[in-house]
Each structure stands twice: as structure tokens, then as C-alpha cells.
Amino acid sequence: MTIRLGSPLARFSAFAVLAIVLPTAILAVLGYLSLRQWKTSSELLFRQQAREMASMAAEKIEMVLVRTEDEILVSLQSLVASPDFAPAALERLLAATPLIQRLYLFDRRGAPLFPSSWMGEDAGVSVGLLAEISQGFWERGGRRHLVIRDQVILAAVLKARDGAPLLAAFSRNPEILRGEILEKTLGKQEGPAILSIIDHQDRLIYSREPLERADRIVTVTFGEALPLWRVTLYQPRGMSPQEAVHRQITLLSITFFLLLVVIMAGLFATYRLVRRETEMARLKADFVANVSHDLKTPLSLIRMFSETLEMDRVPAEAKRREYYAVIARESDRLSRLIDNVLDFSRIEGGRRKYDIAPTTVEPMIRETLDSFGYVLAQQGFKVDVSIAPDLPEVPMDADAVSQALANLLDNAIKYSGSHKVLRVEAKSRDGHLALSVVDEGIGVPRDEQQKIFEKFYRVGRSETQGRRGSGMGLALVRHVAEAHGGRVTVESQPGSGSCFTLWLPLAG
Numbered sequence: 376m377t378i379r380l381g382s383p384l385a386r387f388s389a390f391a392v393l394a395i396v397l398p399t400a401i402l403a404v405l406g407y408l409s410l411r412q413w414k415t416s417s418e419l420l421f422r423q424q425a426r427e428m429a430s431m432a433a434e435k436i437e438m439v440l441v442r443t444e445d446e447i448l449v450s451l452q453s454l455v456a457s458p459d460f461a462p463a464a465l466e467r468l469l470a471a472t473p474l475i476q477r478l479y480l481f482d483r484r485g486a487p488l489f490p491s492s493w494m495g496e497d498a499g500v501s502v503g504l505l506a507e508i509s510q511g512f513w514e515r516g517g518r519r520h521l522v523i524r525d526q527v528i529l530a531a532v533l534k535a536r537d538g539a540p541l542l543a544a545f546s547r548n549p550e551i552l553r554g555e556i557l558e559k560t561l562g563k564q565e566g567p568a569i570l571s572i573i574d575h576q577d578r579l580i581y582s583r584e585p586l587e588r589a590d591r592i593v594t595v596t597f598g599e600a601l602p603l604w605r606v607t608l609y610q611p612r613g614m615s616p617q618e619a620v621h622r623q624i625t626l627l628s629i630t631f632f633l634l635l636v637v638i639m640a641g642l643f644a645t646y647r648l649v650r651r652e653t654e655m656a657r658l659k660a661d662f663v664a665n666v667s668h669d670l671k672t673p674l675s676l677i678r679m680f681s682e683t684l685e686m687d688r689v690p691a692e693a694k695r696r697e698y699y700a701v702i703a704r705e706s707d708r709l710s711r712l713i714d715n716v717l718d719f720s721r722i723e724g725g726r727r728k729y730d731i732a733p734t735t736v737e738p739m740i741r742e743t744l745d746s747f748g749y750v751l752a753q754q755g756f757k758v759d760v761s762i763a764p765d766l767p768e769v770p771m772d773a774d775a776v777s778q779a780l781a782n783l784l785d786n787a788i789k790y791s792g793s794h795k796v797l798r799v800e801a802k803s804r805d806g807h808l809a810l811s812v813v814d815e816g817i818g819v820p821r822d823e824q825q826k827i828f829e830k831f832y833r834v835g836r837s838e839t840q841g842r843r844g845s846g847m848g849l850a851l852v853r854h855v856a857e858a859h860g861g862r863v864t865v866e867s868q869p870g871s872g873s874c875f876t877l878w879l880p881l882a883g
């Protein structure tokens with residue numbers, strides 16, 4: 376099918392591209408860009424929020440820890456400054472303060488005052504501790520967190536009763552730290568995010584929930600009170616905003632795609648409709664031209680012969696008879712054409728009525744054939760009629776079937792070419808009367824054998840191989856067949872002929 380510029384089809388295609396396809400494409404690109412933008416910014420926001428949440432948790436833990444440690448230091452200071460200070464008082468403090476794992480007390484020369492006996496790592500820790508404490512620290516006083524042998528030790532200079540400086544230091548009991556401080560601070564977090572604590576080797580120290588199905592989002596360090604640990608924020612898998620955005624994007628994309636499919640389907644349907652309408656408009660225009668031409672041919676013959684006769688220019692009686700016969704024949708043809716057009720318009724308007732009554736088949740066929748007698752003889756057709764002798768009466772509208780048969784005969788004559796052979800057959804087959812018109816003419820291409828029954832359709836457009844016609848004939852034949860509960864079939868080989876068969880049910 377070719378699209379001519381300026382044709383409705385071309386206009387429609389241009390409209391479709393401009394009004395629908397183009398905006399859709401632009402929308403798709405913009406949508407994609409804004410979705411990407413959205414994804415990046417929501418990711419950024421989420422990370423920022425996660426970082427803030429983890430930092431807040433770290434600050435809170437450290438604050439609680441430092442306050443507890445300060446209280447311990449205050450207790451220690453008041454113990455060492457009391458007049459009856461003795462190591463037993465420190466033992467009591469240790470027993471009352473489970474957070475302290477090991478407690479050490481040294482005098483200014485570094486001699487250990489507490490504990491009275493070393494055990495485990497005590498010796499190593501003391502050496503490391505004293506090495507870390509500078510002259511200035513002894514003098515200035517104050518407190519410091521030190522990392523010695525992978526433990527955090529809080530060291531502070533206290534004042535004895537006589538004003539001499541004493542170095543107190545203690546390590547923390549990790550169990551108590553976890554239970555008393557981490558759990559109390561992190562245990563009541565809300566929301567899907569999981570805050571947990573890891574050590575400097577990424578080993579898990581504390582987590583409220585298992586982390587197998589969660590992703591680490593951010594890691595935040597503590598201040599100097601917890602130099603070896605970090606707070607990490609995990610997000611359960613499938614719950615992070617990225618994934619939510621991802622899901623949204625997938626959903627949106629699918630929706631958009633479906634919308635696109637719907638639009639495309641609509642466009643395609645409209646395109647087909649427009650194409651059909653365009654085709655129909657063209658067929659109708661051809662139809663009018665063809666019908667007018669068809670009517671004109673017999674009319675001009677009638678006029679020519681009647682005028683000749685009127686002027687008494689034909690002396691020979693035989694010639695005159697021939698002219699009368701031509702006029703009669705052409706009038707017949709004219710009325711057949713007009714009947715066709717009228718019937719066709721009745722069918723189109725749904726007003727065609729059929730009077731179905733039992734009919735003897737043979738006379739109907741012979742009468743119809745007779746009206747073609749002159750044409751057939753003149754064109755030199757070899758006609759072969761074979762009607763089964765035992766045919767019953769068939770319920771039919773005799774006029775309508777005769778008209779259908781006339782259309783088939785007319786076509787056979789019109790499309791016969793040089794092989795002028797015509798066969799009409801009537802027999803009973805599968806509960807039907809099979810009425811066939813067979814020719815050895817130009818035939819119908821296989822892929823057009825169904826289309827020729829559509830109204831106005833003609834093989835190769837308006838001038839089928841040079842023959843005029845309106846494309847109504849076979850549409851009419853099909854309508855007649857279907858009105859009788861039957862059908863019309865065609866078998867044809869281009870170049871070697873066609874066989875059109877009208878099937879009418881034998882029982883009504």
C-alpha cells in the first residue's frame with residue numbers, strides 16, 4: 376500500500392507522529408531523567424539521615440559512659456582522700472561497681488598500691504600504662520582514655536590526703552558495658568534501621584537484631600571514650616529507600632510501558648480504521664464511475680438502434696428484427712443492472728426481503744441462461760448445461776437465485792478471455808443444491824479469492840483486466856446464498872479458469 380502525500384492516510388500518520396508518538400517519546404525521556412534524579416537525591420537524603428541517626432546514637436552512648444566513669448572517679452577520689460584510706464575500701468568499691476574490670480593505683484614513683492597481687496595481664500598493662508603517662512599529666516592532673524593491649528583504660532590523677540598525686544586507672548568489663556550501657560541506649564530504637572556496635576576488627580559487639588538479612592549503610596566512630604568501637608547502621612534487605620525507589624521505578628516503568636502499549640494499540644486500531652475508510656471511499660468513488668459507465672453502454676446501444684429504426688433506414692426485415700432483438704437484449708441488461716443496484720442498496724439498508732418457496736430448479740436455470748442466449752451466441756461461447764435429473768424442489772426465492780446466477784454467468788462471460796467455454800451444473804451434494812458456473816477464463820489469484828466477495832472489491836482495482844464492473848455482483852451473490860442458509864464458494868486457478876458454486880440447503 377502506498378501513502379500518497381496529502382492523502383488522509385498520510386495526514387493521519389503525520390498527525391499520529393506529531394500528536395502522540397513525539398510527546399510520548401519526550402515524556403518517556405523526561406520521566407526517565409526525573410526518576411534518576413529522584414533516585415539519586417533520595418539515596419543522598421537517606422544516607423544523610425542514616426549518618427545523623429548513627430552519630431546521635433554514638434554521642435548518647437559516649438555521654439552515658441563518660442558520666443558513669445566520672446561518678447566512679449569521684450568515688451575513687453573521695454576514697455583516696457579519706458583519712459582511713461585502705462586497699463580494702465577499694466575492694467568494696469570494686470564489688471559495688473561491676474563496670475570496673477581491673478582497678479590499678481600507683482604512687483608518684485610508679486609503685487603499685489593496688490591491687491596487692493598481679494594476675495594475668497596486670498603486669499603488662501601497668502608497664503604500658505606508666506609509659507603512656509607523661510610528666511605533665513602527673514602535674515596537671517585530669518583524665519585520659521588510653522588504649523593498652525587492645526583495651527581501653529581510663530587513667531586519672533587523684534590527690535591523696537597529703538596532697539601527693541596518685542594515678543588511678545581501670546579497665547571496663549565488656550559484659551557490663553554491653554548490658555548496662557549499649558543495650559539500654561540502643562535497645563529501644565524505633566524504625567526498621569538496626570544500630571549495632573562493631574570493634575576495630577569489624578567483630579560484632581552488640582546488635583539488637585540479627586544482621587544476616589541486612590545491609591550496612593553507614594559507620595560512625597565514637598569519641599575518645601570508645602576509640603576502638605564504631606556504630607554501624609544496618610537496613611533490613613528490601614526495606615531501604617533505594618529499594619523502595621527501585622520498586623517505584625519498576626512499577627512506574629511498567630505502568631508507562633502498558634500505557635504506551637495501549638496508546639500504540641489505539642493508534643494501530645485508528646490507523647486500520649482510517650485505512651479502511653479511505654479504501655471504502657475510493658471504492659465508492661470507483662463504484663459510481665463504474666455503474667454510470669455500465670448503464671451508459673446499453674443505453675447508448677438502445678438509443679442508436681432505435682434512432683436508426685425510427686428514421687426508416689433499415690429496409691431489410693431480417694436486419695430490423697436483429698435491431699429489435701438488440702434493443703430488447705440491452706433493455707434486459709439495463710434492468711438487470713438497475714435491479715442489481717437497487718437490490719444492493721436494499722441489502723445495504725437491511726431492507727432486502729426474500730420470498731422463499733419450493734421451486735423446480737431446471738426451469739429457473741434455463742430461463743436465466745436464455746436471457747444470456749444472444750450474448751453467448753454472439754461471442755461464440757460453447758455452453759454446456761448439466762442438471763441432475765432427480766433434483767427435488769428446493770426452497771428458494773427464485774428471483775433472487777436467478778439474479779445471483781445471472782451475476783455468476785455475467786462474470787464468467789466477462790472474465791473468460793479467449794477461451795470461451797462455459798459450463799453450468801446443478802446437482803445435489805451433502806444436503807445442498809450445488810449450482811456451479813464454470814469458465815476457463817482468467818481466474819482469480821488465490822489471495823484474492825475471499826476478497827472478491829466483499830462489496831466494491833475488484834481484482835486489480837477499477838478496471839479488472841480491462842473489463843468494466845461495479846464490484847457489487849459477488850457481494851450480492853453471497854448475500855443471496857446466506858439469506859437461504861447457504862454459501863458461495865470459489866475454486867480458481869489464475870489463467871485456467873474458475874468455478875463458482877452456490878450452495879442452497881435442500882430442506883428449508
Ligand SMILES: Nc1ncnc2c1ncn2[C@@H]1O[C@H](COP(=O)(O)OP(=O)(O)O)[C@@H](O)[C@H]1O
Pocket residue numbers: 782786787790791814816817818819827828832833834835839843844845846847848849850873
Ligand atoms: N469468473 C470470474 N473469473 C475471474 N475473475 C472473476 C470472476 N468472477 C469475478 N471475478 C473477479 O471478482 C471481482 C468481483 O466480481 P463482481 O463482484 O461480480 O464485480 P464486477 O463483475 O462488477 O467486477 C471481479 O472484478 C473480478 O476481478
Ligand SMILES: [Mg+2]
Pocket residue numbers: 782785786844846847848849
Ligand atoms: Mg460481476
